[in-house]
Amino acid sequence: MKIQRVAALAKKELKKTIREPAVLFMIFLFPVVFVFAFGASLGGVGGSQTVTYNIGVLNLDHATAVNASQTLLTTLHDTKIVNIHVYATNKTAQSDLSQGTVQAVMVIPADFSQSLASYQAAPTAPSQWINTTLSLYLDKGSLIATEAIPPIIQQALLSVAGQSQQAMQSPFGIQTASLVEVKATSALDFIVPGMFTFASIFLIMMVAQSFTQDRENGMMKRIRITPTTPTEFMASQVVSYMGIALIQAALVFAMTYALGFRPDVGAPEYGFAFVLVLIFSLSNIGFGLITATISKTASAATGLSFIFLLPQLFLGTFVGASLSGSAQVAGKFVPSSYVTNALTSLFLRGASVASPTILLDFTVVSVSCVVILAAGIVLYSKYCKI
Amino acid sequence: MNEYAITIQNLTKKFEDKTALDNLSLQIAKGELFGLLGPNGAGKTTTINILCGVIKPTSGEAQIYGYDVQKETQKVKELIGVCPQETAIYPYLSGAENLELFGNLHGMSKKLLKERSKLLLGKLGLSEDAKRLSAKYSGGMKRRLSLILALIHDPQLVFLDEPTVAMDPQSRHAVWDFIREQKKQGKTVILTTHYMEEAEELCDRVGIIDHGKLIALGTPRDLIAEGQVKNLEELFIKLTGRTIREEA
Numbered sequence: 001m002k003i004q005r006v007a008a009l010a011k012k013e014l015k016k017t018i019r020e021p022a023v024l025f026m027i028f029l030f031p032v033v034f035v036f037a038f039g040a041s042l043g044g045v046g047g048s049q050t051v052t053y054n055i056g057v058l059n060l061d062h063a064t065a066v067n068a069s070q071t072l073l074t075t076l077h078d079t080k081i082v083n084i085h086v087y088a089t090n091k092t093a094q095s096d097l098s099q100g101t102v103q104a105v106m107v108i109p110a111d112f113s114q115s116l117a118s119y120q121a122a123p124t125a126p127s128q129w130i131n132t133t134l135s136l137y138l139d140k141g142s143l144i145a146t147e148a149i150p151p152i153i154q155q156a157l158l159s160v161a162g163q164s165q166q167a168m169q170s171p172f173g174i175q176t177a178s179l180v181e182v183k184a185t186s187a188l189d190f191i192v193p194g195m196f197t198f199a200s201i202f203l204i205m206m207v208a209q210s211f212t213q214d215r216e217n218g219m220m221k222r223i224r225i226t227p228t229t230p231t232e233f234m235a236s237q238v239v240s241y242m243g244i245a246l247i248q249a250a251l252v253f254a255m256t257y258a259l260g261f262r263p264d265v266g267a268p269e270y271g272f273a274f275v276l277v278l279i280f281s282l283s284n285i286g287f288g289l290i291t292a293t294i295s296k297t298a299s300a301a302t303g304l305s306f307i308f309l310l311p312q313l314f315l316g317t318f319v320g321a322s323l324s325g326s327a328q329v330a331g332k333f334v335p336s337s338y339v340t341n342a343l344t345s346l347f348l349r350g351a352s353v354a355s356p357t358i359l360l361d362f363t364v365v366s367v368s369c370v371v372i373l374a375a376g377i378v379l380y381s382k383y384c385k386i
Numbered sequence: 387m388n389e390y391a392i393t394i395q396n397l398t399k400k401f402e403d404k405t406a407l408d409n410l411s412l413q414i415a416k417g418e419l420f421g422l423l424g425p426n427g428a429g430k431t432t433t434i435n436i437l438c439g440v441i442k443p444t445s446g447e448a449q450i451y452g453y454d455v456q457k458e459t460q461k462v463k464e465l466i467g468v469c470p471q472e473t474a475i476y477p478y479l480s481g482a483e484n485l486e487l488f489g490n491l492h493g494m495s496k497k498l499l500k501e502r503s504k505l506l507l508g509k510l511g512l513s514e515d516a517k518r519l520s521a522k523y524s525g526g527m528k529r530r531l532s533l534i535l536a537l538i539h540d541p542q543l544v545f546l547d548e549p550t551v552a553m554d555p556q557s558r559h560a561v562w563d564f565i566r567e568q569k570k571q572g573k574t575v576i577l578t579t580h581y582m583e584e585a586e587e588l589c590d591r592v593g594i595i596d597h598g599k600l601i602a603l604g605t606p607r608d609l610i611a612e613g614q615v616k617n618l619e620e621l622f623i624k625l626t627g628r629t630i631r632e633e634a
């Protein structure tokens with residue numbers, strides 16, 4: 001493989017991105033404008049606006065010497081982002097939930113204090129704990145409620161038990177929460193991970209258009225007549241589009257930072273986020289190549305690219321969390337959902353790069369993206385020639 | 387040592403039920419300026435595409451400078467330059483950037499690339515516009531740039547597929563001079579055209595193709611004399627009963 005050829009073609013592709021107004025808009029300006037418009041409406045320009053959550057509580061706990069439920073409510077109150085509404089019956093609590101008065105209802109079970117006492121008596125012997133489960137009813141119509149409240153309660157539970165955020169075992173369980181901490185609290189913060197994913201998805205359309213255009217105007221044939229090998233050509237495309245994905249991620253990050261996004265993470269986490277977006281771009285290049293294979297013209301490629309673009313967009317970005325349960329299950333089949341989930345764990349839940357949930361997402365993204373890219377290259381090479 | 391730049395033996399190409407090239411055999415000597423003539427759809431571009439390794443023949447063989455076009459494609463690509471029928475240039479690159487790209491694809495050094503670019507842009511009157519985006523060029527300028535792209539790496543064999551289509555007379559004559567100069571430099575030039583006067587003016591020998599078959603081969607003067615006609619246009623009508631600009 002001759003680097004001179006790969007570099008020349010990659011440079012040409014980057015110049016195209018900068019000089020073609022339609023491409024420039026779709027690749028860079030659209031995500032930036034979208035992030036600004038969407039982010040500004042949720043987060044405000046120049047700083048995160050702290051939101052508060054109304055949580056209804058039905059306390060069935062039979063407190064003993066240890067009053068765990070009171071400690072939990074105090075912990076939640078002290079976060080200053082939760083307003084507690086205590087209910088005497090589940091019926092009135094559910095009624096208020098359905099009316100939107102509260103965004104969630106938490107039912108503290110009768111053996112809650114007993115469970116905490118068992119844990120405190122033998123913190124290193126899980127077999128001796130009395131495990132218990134809090135029931136949590138969420139306002140499914142609220143993206144923020146479904147995304148933010150479970151981790152907040154989980155964090156409070158960890159605090160009550162005196163556990164660290166990395167603890168993998170606890171006597172307390174709730175239906176939907178993860179075992180990691182939420183550190184950010186603005187509405188903007190909750191959609192930023194999905195925005196990173198969102199920006200890269202449009203590469204599908206760009207790759208499909210670029211390949212079909214070059215085929216239509218004879219440039220693909222002209223390149224084939226030079227000594228450039230298919231491997232050199234594909235390598236140049238992958239390199240250039242990964243570069244574009246990197247610039248996109250940097251622009252989205254800069255824009256969200258300007259809007260007040262300040263995750264409590266360090267350089268390794270940021271580095272990991274960019275690596276994840278780069279790997280994710282491989283699947284978008286692959287989907288773009290598949291689209292170019294089945295499209296006869298550039299305009300057809302634009303339309304057909306939505307076959308891959310829309311599922312990635314609706315099932316795997318910030319839109320996904322507000323969809324139905326079945327749609328969220330479908331999201332498990334698109335790479336973007338794993339990217340968004342990993343970035344959410346990283347930026348919002350404070351999970352470390354080496355945590356199991358992030359490593360799992362990273363593995364799924366890496367494997368699926370390489371497979372999709374390989375499929376795209378094989379299909380395009382077979383049916384369209386390079 | 388092989389004295390032929392191109393050797394074609396019984397070449398046939400079928401696209402589903404249509405025969406684009408029907409058992410074509412032909413030899414073209416090194417340094418020859420050869421005209422491949424015929425109406426649209428006669429099989430000229432198909433012949434070039436096979437010789438360049440872009441498409442595979444249904445049957446038959448072809449060699450360029452002794453290299454098999456199917457088995458030694460990489461070697462063949464290093465020897466040839468092709469100016470395709472369509473104006474294939476990147477509109478979002480300047481003239482100079484287009485040349486730089488294709489020079490790099492041919493593995494040229496920076497120094498040589500700069501020298502060749504300057505020389506060729508000057509010869510075809512594009513020096514002053516070299517830094518402008520080619521999207522802003524006129525049709526004739528785009529055709530001239532496309533021609534330069536085919537020659538940037540100084541190939542031994544040049545395929546010029548309808549190089550003067552849609553050009554004004556002034557540009558056409560500039561291109562004719564340029565083609566003659568390539569021959570003088572010892573290059574083998576294969577020119578496809580349906581402008582018969584262009585072939586008469588430039589070519590050492592011509593081959594007339596119709597419906598994928600070679601129906602005449604020789605120098606323009608000999609063919610005109612043998613056919614007892616005034617020019618190649620009349621010869622084509624005599625041979626086929628049609629004018630060359632009618633669709634085949």
